[in-house]
Amino acid sequence: MTLIFSSPGKLILSGEHAVVYGKSALVTSINLRLYMQIESNNSSTITVNFDDKTKHEIELQSIQRSSPILNQKDFFDTMKQFIFSEQELNAILYVYLRLQLTQGINLIVRSQIPIGAGLGSSAAYSTCLIACFYCLSKHISTDNIETFINSNRNEINELAYEVECLFHGTPSGIDNTISTFGSSIIYKIKPTKTMVKINLNQQNLLIIDTGIPKSTLKMVESVRKFIETKPDEGEMILNDIETCVNEMIQLLEGESPSSLTFYQNMNQLFMRNQQLLTKLGVSNEKINEIVRLLSDQMSIEVKITGAGGGGCLIALLPFNWDDDLIKKIENILHSHIKSIRRVQCSVQGLCYEKSIQNLLAADIISLYK
């Protein structure tokens, strides 16, 4: 049986980091997707092909277990000698054992989402991995896959969260949730995990890739240290970030996205949110310079999206933007960034791909427009 799934990347418009501490965050899925194909075979190996560039083979005889892996701790404790240095391979091993598969498998991964840039590549990977292995483990026939996926999204999301924990320690779950469900959501983990869909039809979001490598794990850890050392200041910043999120939600619910009021207020909210993230310590000199250049020369406010420390930044283009305006931005930033790109948001979440065409066409997209 051959199955293909795809999942989108994401942009956090507001609320990153604060979401880890139970505050609301606003997140949207974007039109960059990761595609994964799975087929079972009669061999005793898992073969993996990443973007036609890296190929791996995992020998199954050595790792088969009679009882399932129950959680991450169990995995690392009992599979010590089989742990790879590449987390993407550990994720495959984890899911294979967790879902008690026994057959040989061929996996093909092709992705448009830049890796490690704050756009949720690991969550799209985790979500597709679970969908592939879960459907295989349940022997779902291809005719029933769509229905099966739609009625099991919550379970897929919970399992994808476990895989995200391999990548990120104890993430909030915002990335796998948006990748599984798609569209745009207000996400919160306290007092219980909740997601509320919100209408967000923005065509004017610009992603600026700083080209600076970042580690989500390290950035989340540095914020934790900040909050432990300065709990009062930390709490105030987190509350102020949540106020930005709530004001953004009010704007989305109350203003036409093509109005000047909407643009001006969103621009201001990006600025306030960025200042708060800077206070939390997740910005740096290079990011500050990019923020300063666009603010001073174009009155466009830029904020970090995701963990910060590098990766991508976002800005909202004025509703009357044109190619000349983008060129002007490129000219101002060209020696400071890797690339820029406009994206569509609120796209479909995890989905079953009926044909191989999209997988074949997928290639890591340079963020350059």
Ligand SMILES: Nc1ncnc2c1ncn2[C@@H]1O[C@H](COP(=O)(O)OP(=O)(O)OP(=O)(O)O)[C@@H](O)[C@H]1O
């Ligand atoms: N196309 C892919 N091929 C192989 N591995 C991938 C792919 N996409 C994601 N991964 C895995 O996900 C990891 C990236 O996770 P990381 O959290 O660093 O970046 P991100 O998910 O892009 O950013 P963020 O979590 O901040 O949104 C990679 O190191 C790799 O293990």
Ligand SMILES: C[C@@](O)(CCO)CC(=O)[O-]
């Ligand atoms: C920085 C963070 O808030 C978003 C990462 O995409 C971490 C998380 O929510 O797990």
